[in-house]
Amino acid sequence: MKRLIILTSVALMVTGCDKTKTDTPDKTTPTEVQPVTEHDELTVVEKEDLNSLRTSPIEETANQAEFYLNHLDTSSVQEVRAFIKKGLEEWEAFNSERADPNDPPLPENTEASMEYRIEVKNHVYGSSVVETAYLNLISLSDSIEMDKLIVNRGNCRADYRSGANPITYGNSMRFFLNCDPRNIREVTAVLKDGRQIVMSPQ
Incomplete structure (x- = not known):
């Protein structure tokens, strides 16, 4: 009988200790959002x-x-x-309102410009006919002062023959070509101020 009472007491104690823990919801106080005030100023x-x-x-x-x-x-x-x-x-x-559509455009700074023309002549020496090729450089600018001429990136020698330097607009400088004129692919003029002009054929 005592044993039964002891077991019953233990059971009651265990039951009392094994209560399910219930979480109570936290009461959160909403925080007030303060308006952001910025100092407005010009950028x-x-x-x-x-x-x-x-x-x-x-x-x-x-x-x-x-x-x-x-x-x-x-x-x-x-x-x-x-x-x-x-x-x-x-x-x-x-x-x-002040702009006149009939006004001419303002002059632009134009770069130095030139073009070339190849001239081939046949010279008769006795019974022989010798073909001679000349390279003429024509100025398309008011004044161009030449320093040197590079033909086919230096693979064709061109010797000066005639023409004033600087070359004025429309005038030319003449060079003798020491290569086949049909193989000319690139003609570059190097000016006194260091600029280079890659020319197109006339």
């Missing part, structure tokens, strides 16, 4: 645009740009941005 590009508007051909715009530049700390950023946008648009429209 570097916007400041450069504002500075350029000081030279606007529209006097009112130029004066207003000068005022904003001197009072950036106290001026409304949105107001200044609106002014920059409007000022640039007005400047572009002003230039478009």
Whole structure:
């Protein structure tokens, strides 16, 4: 009987200790998201645009740009941005109105230009006919001062014969070719200033 009571007591103790642990939900307090406040100011590009508007051909715009530049700390950023946008648009429209479509294009800096022509002549010496080939360099620029001539990357020798140096526009310099003129593939003029002109045939 005592043994039964002891077993019953042990069983009750085990049952009491084996209670299932229930998790209680954590009560989380939602955190308030604070609005991010940034110091609104003009970008570097916007400041450069504002500075350029000081030279606007529209006097009112130029004066207003000068005022904003001197009072950036106290001026409304949105107001200044609106002014920059409007000022640039007005400047572009002003230039478009002044542009004359009949005006000739501005002259461009043209590079030195030349072309070549191969001339073949037959010379009779007694009973023999000798073929002689000449290379004529024609200037397409106002003045070209030659330093040396390279034919077929140095594989064909060309000896000077006649012509003034510098070569003026439309004039030529003549060289004697010591190779078969039918094999000429590349003619390069090296100028006094170091520039090289790869010529095309005339």
